Each structure stands twice: as structure tokens, then as C-alpha cells.
Amino acid sequence: MTSSDKSDYLPTDWNNQTELGERLHRLLTLLFPLNRSLTGDGARQTLHLLREHCLPDLRIHEIPSGTKFFDWTVPDEWNVQQAYLIGPDGQKVVDFDDHNLHLVGYSEPIRCTLSLAELQPHLHSLPELPDAIPYITSYYQRYWGFCLPHKVRAALPEGDYQVVIDTRLQPGSMTYAEWVLPGESEQEILLSSYICHPSMANNELSGPGVGVFLMAWLASLPRRRYSYRLMLVPETLGAIVYLAQHLDHLKRHTLAGFNLTCMGDERCYSFLPSRQGNSLADRIGRHVLSHIAPDYQVYSYLERGSNERQLCAPGIDLPITTLMRSKYGCYAEYHTSLDDLTLVTPAGLAGSFLALRRAIEILELDDRYQVTVLGEPQLGKRGLYPNLSTRSSGGQTQDMMNLLAYSDGRLTLFEIAEVIKVPFWQIAPLADILLGADLLRRVNVISENSVNS
Amino acid sequence: MTSSDKSDYLPTDWNNQTELGERLHRLLTLLFPLNRSLTGDGARQTLHLLREHCLPDLRIHEIPSGTKFFDWTVPDEWNVQQAYLIGPDGQKVVDFDDHNLHLVGYSEPIRCTLSLAELQPHLHSLPELPDAIPYITSYYQRYWGFCLPHKVRAALPEGDYQVVIDTRLQPGSMTYAEWVLPGESEQEILLSSYICHPSMANNELSGPGVGVFLMAWLASLPRRRYSYRLMLVPETLGAIVYLAQHLDHLKRHTLAGFNLTCMGDERCYSFLPSRQGNSLADRIGRHVLSHIAPDYQVYSYLERGSNERQLCAPGIDLPITTLMRSKYGCYAEYHTSLDDLTLVTPAGLAGSFLALRRAIEILELDDRYQVTVLGEPQLGKRGLYPNLSTRSSGGQTQDMMNLLAYSDGRLTLFEIAEVIKVPFWQIAPLADILLGADLLRRVNVISENSVNS
Amino acid sequence: MTSSDKSDYLPTDWNNQTELGERLHRLLTLLFPLNRSLTGDGARQTLHLLREHCLPDLRIHEIPSGTKFFDWTVPDEWNVQQAYLIGPDGQKVVDFDDHNLHLVGYSEPIRCTLSLAELQPHLHSLPELPDAIPYITSYYQRYWGFCLPHKVRAALPEGDYQVVIDTRLQPGSMTYAEWVLPGESEQEILLSSYICHPSMANNELSGPGVGVFLMAWLASLPRRRYSYRLMLVPETLGAIVYLAQHLDHLKRHTLAGFNLTCMGDERCYSFLPSRQGNSLADRIGRHVLSHIAPDYQVYSYLERGSNERQLCAPGIDLPITTLMRSKYGCYAEYHTSLDDLTLVTPAGLAGSFLALRRAIEILELDDRYQVTVLGEPQLGKRGLYPNLSTRSSGGQTQDMMNLLAYSDGRLTLFEIAEVIKVPFWQIAPLADILLGADLLRRVNVISENSVNS
16 A cells, blocks of 8 residues: 655645645655656666656566567567767767767667768767757667767867767566556556656656656545556557557446546646547546636647557547646657756646646535425525635625525536536535535436447 | 506507507506515515506415425515614614615614614615615525615714614515416417516516516407416516426426516627537527527526526526526626616517517417428519519518528528528518418428427 | 540540540531520530530430429420511611621510611610620520610611511420439539520530540540549529439439539639538549649639539539639620630630649549558669659659658548649659559448548
């Protein structure tokens, strides 16, 4: 069982947004330097650290190279001993030890000496961001290369360059992790993120960070209506592997899910729907963002680019949506060394956590209610009307009257929140008060929810 | 049977809008001074006068104090003998005999002498409307108070004030009235208004006035497809009482209904939908207003505040909508002495009557028609084309062609009016012409209309 | 069988838009001078010329005067020998031999001498277009008259005018033509146009011209999924006659249809929906125009005015829509001598042909596809990803990924094109590539399409 008392990284109080953001940022700082990739020790160590510090029951799996899943095959495992480039003057021009983005992901081993002209096809930089190291990989085509700031590249003198890339690209395994936290129902909420990006923060350490925190928070709750499944896998291939192993179960049990990515900056909130576009997760996601960030960016599924590509593919069709901060591909620092732990902030992370927590709370607390009297109840004689009509709670009376006016046993609390245009979390406590006053009775919703309907 | 010949208040010609407005305004002038309230002689006399002058078959009921309905109990009956406030100089500062709004509704009896400071918690005025007497009640909490123009209140000198409130608040009864005018069908159209407001005109004497006129007009018709039910009850409690007594019948028989309130000024038209929002009454109401006042104000059910709160409550769910002039709560004079018979005009009242009459005519005349020939009929050989294509009736030919083009036996005349974007009352006469020319046959709609579907 | 090799009017290469436009314009030039009307030799010769030069299997029918169909009767046949007006100075003022619009259609024969004042009720001109000869007919009311430019009329001197109208209005027949080109399915696509307009070009020679070209193009195809039916009939009455003869067959077999009219100018594209508004033809028509002319004009069925009035009438209900250029009634030259072969251009005609061809290709090629692998396929290992990711084909990769992402066996290719917001013809070739790579399999759509559903 997760116990945040024993962790230096989990918050002691899940309602303290400040502490939560700082702890989550601290966790990302721990993991940031590791050289995550599609396979290899970086991803493996990342998962082991998450298990050690946050989720003791996290299950870590190794899938051997060469294993086939759907249309894909797990490639050789890639690890880096050292990689650097020495210039004509004998000085190191770029060094993997300085920043793991300097080396193209999955670079094959090589040692050679090349002229600058011969070297150029193996160099990558961004003229429009001259200080940034770009992030480049070549998973499925043998290649090697270095990434460097354009201003460094532009200043390279003519002459001979010595290339040293000591990598191992050989049969091994691909590593991923999962954890299923049981609830009262076998129906599951899926939280999916990925752990294949080297030293970048928004895309991607924020996603697995928030996912781990959400699971730890859920584990701290006295009860959960639904079961929760966390999957931390390499992007694309890892999702393919996981789906191939669990497809029937996931299709039968997944009520809703969230793809966790790009959750760390403070610039905006963004929403990317599921392929079908109107699943429960979609509707809840839009509700949450419309209230916490009314000007949030709405993207189309046509602008997808993360693991929803697999989770929502035809024949898989999981009802997965994405609530994020600045979307991958849509911010300047994306896939460069500038996507770091200054771009990603404690407040940014805490905001994303809260958005997802709100969405989960809707899933956990939504119910159908029916008013117990015909016509409007007389709130005054129950002390509800005067108690509530003070200056500070004027809106609350209106909310309560609206809640009663729509509690017809057909609409759920979430649907009522949508109709009366207030956040779910604003009326859920009122439903409890009215329940306590015997003015509402609960018509439980959970048994009627059908998966993937 | 109502006979307008015998009344000085009903019009002699229902198609004369000018006479109709003047007669209706005269009726309101008769009723205006009475001290209507939740109970008491003011409401009782109002109903008796309406029976005497307009609706001889109006049935008036008395419900004893203490009787319970749904969540409510009929309170003690309240009547006023006299009520005034004498200032330090021995002069009456405010006097109920001058304006019945001066006394807070349901003020308990009291005689005492107070300093100005002690008196202030019992005084009510509106700084933003310094000439207006506000309308205040305290039905369910024992209290007394005076309402007065702010400019009078602000000028009150220090000193002792003598309070004289001779009211009776003791077991009696609550009074309401109803009338069911039978038609060919047992399905009913409900007209609901309320009679609990003292001397105010738009909110509320215009509503019961228009309701009584509509019933008298309906009674004057040679035939009625539907039955019509008028309920004139105190707001909220009266609706609760009435619903509790008739709920099964109303739910089974009410095809559509209109809440009648705020129907007297000339500023605008307003629409407030039923809770479900798309009942037949809603669709007809929007149709009527969109043609007689295209810039009418549309409100949401979230802005409700009249008896639709009870009529549309969960489990009651009557398909009731509200067509009105300036909406309660949305005009400056609302609930003050400025809401008087200068704000409410003959033209304003006549316009509201006509809007409701149009809505009722749609209910009465709507039918499904089917064109009797395949392809367009040759109107020319029937004298319909040349007859109609004069300069003044150019649009009529187009309307007739459109009516034929959509009379497929599925759409009703009302639905066709919506599709071809003309008022129902513009094409209903054309349907009669085409029926006479054997180009349309009627597919009667009435038997297919299911209540509350 | 149609063979374009043998025709001077059909193109040798259906993909050469320039040649196609020029050939079509040449065909219209051949037909332009004929005096088409509701009946008579002009319409008859037009159909015989189309059979001779373009569609050797066109079937031409004659319906005797006096035959009744639905609400209509075929009138006497009308032919003109000569018609002119001689002024006071003995000179011909207007002469049918100069322009067949000079004579009111269906003018009865007459020889008389009239003063200018007596003549005026028989003269028609347009003050707002002083150079134009208007187009006037009086099919069902005995009348005679001349049409002339307003500037000529205004200059007519007082004096005696000699009227010579040698026409024959006597029992004969009404002529129309049809051709059914069989396909693999008995389901039919209906192409309907009309041949009753004298010397005008946009409204109407462009419609039958494009219709004939479409049929010749369809006949040149190696296979056709659907059967194609061309009807060339006089407007209104001809459609009535045709429908009366074929109604059961058309209702059972017509999957979609297009009314062909006003297809020759270059100003804009216009769309007029079917009565129901959302038939397959409507959806396809809007798709085509939204991609080839995003600013196309959308009209309502309330603005109808061509044979869709009969084809979409209640009880007939064929799913017919209209894609056109400048709509009848909506351009200055409409129904005047200015609607000529300078207004109608080769490019205008070729554009309309292509729009209809695109619509037909969607009908012919649409299918349901299902992706054959779960999750995204690995395009790279099939040479599809690198082959496509060149600078010029960047969008193609995205289209291909989107096509795979939505090929769930439920959406058709057309529906996917709508969802991913690209033209059908942009992704149809990609579906073929993916089919060839065994990444898609076809779930044939044709057997599931139900007519008039």
C-alpha cells in the first residue's frame, strides 16, 4: 500500500496544492537526467525509482527484443556508454555526458574521423532556436547523429572531426510498468502515460509524474467506486505491446480513460477528444476545463499525436481523452532541450493534477438523484433557506433550487451541472446537504453505466 | 355561459384590438386597489369580481388554514383593518389607506412607540428608486414592517414614532378559483395565473386579466377542439394546493399550457421555456413571438420565477411555457408602486392577448394535410393562380405553392409554417382554400397527439 | 454504344478539361438557334441532334396532345412559320427570324392592324435592361405577343402596326427523350434536364449539354457500379409526364439524382438541396462544392424553381439535388436574350461537368474499409512512410494516417473524407494504396444502400 508518510516525494496533504506541486516538481527533478528511450536502462531506472519512492506495488515488466505484437516487433535494446565529437582543435564539441539530447536516439555505435562536410548529414540543429538542442530519434532505421545548438554548429571550423559513439544496440528487452488499484467495481478508469523521452520535462516527464501522483492519491482514499489502471509504457510501441496483452480485458472494463501528457507548464489548458468525441471521458474533460480554464484550447482528434493513436484506434476504441497544458507540437520548446524544469513549474503540475482529480471525482461521485417531494420543497422550514441566503452564499441558494428543479431521477448530477452551468464540484456538496435533509434520494448510477456504450 | 353582451368589461368584438385593450385595462382598474395577498379578502374579492363581471361559471374555492399539501401547509389568513406610522410631529408618515404596498405583506399586529433607530429595521425603501414604494412580504416568518419611498425615509426626523398595525393573522382560508371550459376533446390547454399581488399592474394583474379574457373569448367560439382550464391561485402555495388536488388529471390531460404573467407593458415580448424546453407549447410560443416580435427576449428556465417552478417541477412536468412582456425581475418598476396602470397600457394588454390567442389558434387549427395530386397541381385551371398573382397577393401564391410542396401527410400545418418561415395564421386560410379546391385532404392530427409525449 | 471517336462534339480525352469545355460549347452552339418550346419541332430537332452527335442510343418519345398525366394535360403542339411586326413606315420592327425570343411562346396565329396603343398590351420589354429581349410564354392561356428591347419599344412612333403571326397551335405531340445506361446494380442515378427553352444558353442549354456529356463519359467507363438514367423533357409538364410513366420504377430504384440546370457561366457555384435536404445526393453535392468552390452559394428548397418541384413533390420524393452555376432567377441576364453563348463559356461548362463527375465518382467509388491490423500499422517497414514523407507529399502521409485511423468498417470513405475534412478524390487513391498493402480490406457498401431510406 502506498503511504505518503514514507515518501520524500509524495505530499503529506493531498489538498495542499502548493506542497503537491513542489513535491511533484522534486520527483521530476530526480528523474530528469536519466536517458530514457524506447528501451534501455534510462526507462528501466525511471520505473524502478517511481516504484521505490511513490508506488511500491508498481509492477515492472520486461519484453524481450524480437517479440511481435500486432503489426510491430520489439527492437534491440539500446544503451549508451559514451558519445562525443572532438573537433579539429582536439576539444569536445558535443558530449552526451553534458546532455543526453546531444545523441540521436538509437544511434548505432561508430568510431571514425570525418571532415566537416562529411559530418554535416549527421548533425541536427534548429536555426530558429539557435540555443536549443533538438530531440531526434531513429528507432527503426540504422543511423547515428549528434544534436547541438545551431549557434554552436554554425561556428564549427573546417577540419577533421573524431566521432566516438559507444552504444550497445543488441537483443535485450523493452521495459514498462502497470498498476491496478482495485475499487468497488471491476469497471476501470485508465490512466496512460509514457516514459521513453530523455531529458525533457513537459513532454515528457509531467505525464508519468501526474499519473503516479493520481494513483497515490487514489490509493489514499478510504473507498473508490471504480478500479484504476496506470500504464507507463514507451510511446507507440509500448502502447501496442500493452494493448496486445490486455485488449479483451480493457475493452470489457474501461469506462473512461485519460492520456497523460504535457501537464507541466502554466501557459494554458488544452483538450484533445477521443476518436468518437463524445465519450463520458470527453464530456467530463470538457466540463472540467470549461470551469477551471474557460479559455482552454480545443483540438481535434485530427491533431492527435500521443498514445491515443493506439488507444483509440479502430478495433481498440477505448474511450480515452487528453487534458493537458501546452500541447505537444504547439509550443516553441517542444522536443528540444528548452523543454526543461523551468518551463515546467510546481504550479503548472499542481493545476494539471487538480484538473484530473476533478475529472476523477466526477466519475466517483456522479449519481442520479430524485427530489422526494412534489413541487418545490419549503426550504425555509428546514433552515436551508435563511441559512443560505446570506450575502456570501446567495448563489448557493440558487444552485440548490436549480439542483432540486432538475433532480428528476433521469439526469445525473453531472448532467445537471452541465444544464445549470455550474461546476460539478460546486453542486456535489449541495446534493449531500439535500440528501441529509431527505429532500433528495439517490438513484445509483453505477450499475447502469455500460462500458464503451 | 359567458356573454360579453352583459358585461361592461368584456369586449363586444373580439377582433377589435382597441376595444379589447381598453376593456381589459378598465377591468384591471376595477381590481387594482384591492389588497391581494396569499390569503384574505383582497384575493377573495378579486375572484368574486371576475366571476361577476366576466366569467359567471368561475368556481371559487376556500382551503382552510392548516391543511397540508405536498411539502407545504396553508398558513393563517391575513387581513388588514388599518396600519399607519405616526411621526414625532404627530403626523402620519405612511398610511396603508394611501397605498396597500406601504404595509409589509403578512405584517403581524402591533402597537408600540419606537425611536427612529429602533424603527429602522422595520422600514424598507429603495435608494435607487427614491419615489417608489417597494413590495415586501414575510409570509412564513412573523414580522411587521412598513415600505416607503426612500426620499421620505431619508427625511424622517429623530424622535418617537407610533406604530399602529391592526391586522388579523388567524385561522381562515386560502382562496382560489378555476374554470374548465369543455371542448370536443378531453385533452386540455392549461392557462395559469395568480392573484396574490396587491396594487401592482404588470406583475400582477395583467396575467389574470388576460387569462379571464382568453377564457371569455374561447367561450364565445362556436366550437373548440380542446378543453381549456383556467387556474387563478396565489403564487407558489396556490399552485402547490391546486396541483396536489388535480395532479393525476392534469398529467393525463394537459397537452400544453401557458403561465400568464407580466402581460401589460409595451416595451418588449419575452419567452421563458418549460423545463424540458421543447414541448408543443414551447415550439408554438416561439413561433408566435418570432413572427409578432422578431426581437423578443429569450430567457432560460434557469431564470424562472413564477408558477412554472411548480408546474414544471420533477414529477409534475406539465408542458407549460411563458409568453410575456417585460419579465418579472427584469424591469425597473418590478415589485414597486411604479408598476402601475400607466406602465400597463391597453395596447400592451391587447398585444399580449393576441399573442396567446395566436398560440391557442395554432393548437385549435393545426392539422396534417396531404396533397391529393402527384406532382404540382395546375393551379391556373382552377382559377387559383391568376386570382392570386395580383400585385397585392404575390406572396400568397408562393405560400400556396410552398404549402402544397410540404403537405406530405407527415408534417403538420404548424410544422410547415416553421419550415417555410411564415406565420401559421398566414397559411391556415390558404389550407382552407386548397381544401375547398380538393387539392388538399385533411389527415386529422388530434387523435395522434399524446399528452406529455 | 457511344463512341467519342466518331463525334465532332464529344471530347477525345475525358480528362482534358480544355478540350471538354470547347467541345461542349460547340455542341451548344449547334443547338442554340433552334426554337425549343414546350412542344414542337425545336425541341424535337434538339433531341434528334443530340442522338445523332452524342448519344446514339437515346430514345425519343412523342406523347399525343390531350393525353392526361396526374393533374395535367398535354396541350396542342406549337410551331412557328413566321412572325413579325411592321411599323407605320412599312419596315419590320421585330422579326422572329432575327431572334426566336421576339415571339411570346405559344402565341396564337393572328394577322391584324393595330394602333400603337392597341398594340402595347401585346408588347413586352425590360426598362431595366433596355438592350435585352425578354423571354415570355403563355402555354395555357390563349394569347399572342412580341418581346423586344425596351429601347426599341420606347422609340416606336404612333401609327398603324401590322401584326403577322403565322403559327400552328393544333393537336400534335410533346417530345422527350431518355436513356438508361446499365451498371452492375439495378439501382439508378438520375440525371434530369429540360429542353423547352428557345435561344438561351445558361438557362437552358447548359443543363442538357452537361447531362449528355456525363452520359457519354459514363458510357466510356469499363465498368459502372450503378445504372444511370438521363431524362430530357420539357420543364414541368415533361417531368409530370415522365414521372407518371415511371413513378414506381423510379421510387424503387433511384439512389440519388441531380437536376441539371444553369451550368454554364463562370461566376460562382450554387447548391439547392432536395426537399428532405439530407439525402445522399445532398451530402455529396455539398461535399463536392465545399472543396471545389468553398464560397459556393447555398439556397433553400424554398427557392426552388426547376424540375425538382416535380421530382421532390410529396408522394414522389426522389432524392434529387441541384449543383449549378449562377442560379435561375438570380443573375441579370436570366430569361433574356443576354443569356447567350458569351455568358456561357467553355471553362464554365467544363467546371460544371467536373463537379458532377466528382459527385458521380463518389457514388461509384465509395466503400467501407476496415483496417486489417490493431493499433497503427508500421508504415515504415512497408516503404509507405519514407516514400511519402518527402516535402511534396507531407500532407499525404497525414491523410493516410487519418484514413487508417477512421477505417473502422462503419464509416464509408465518403464519411471519412467529411470527418477528416479533405476531398473524397484526395483519399480515394490512398485507399487503393493501403488496399494494395493489405492494410485495409473492403467492406462493400453497395448492397447495404437502400433506396430512399
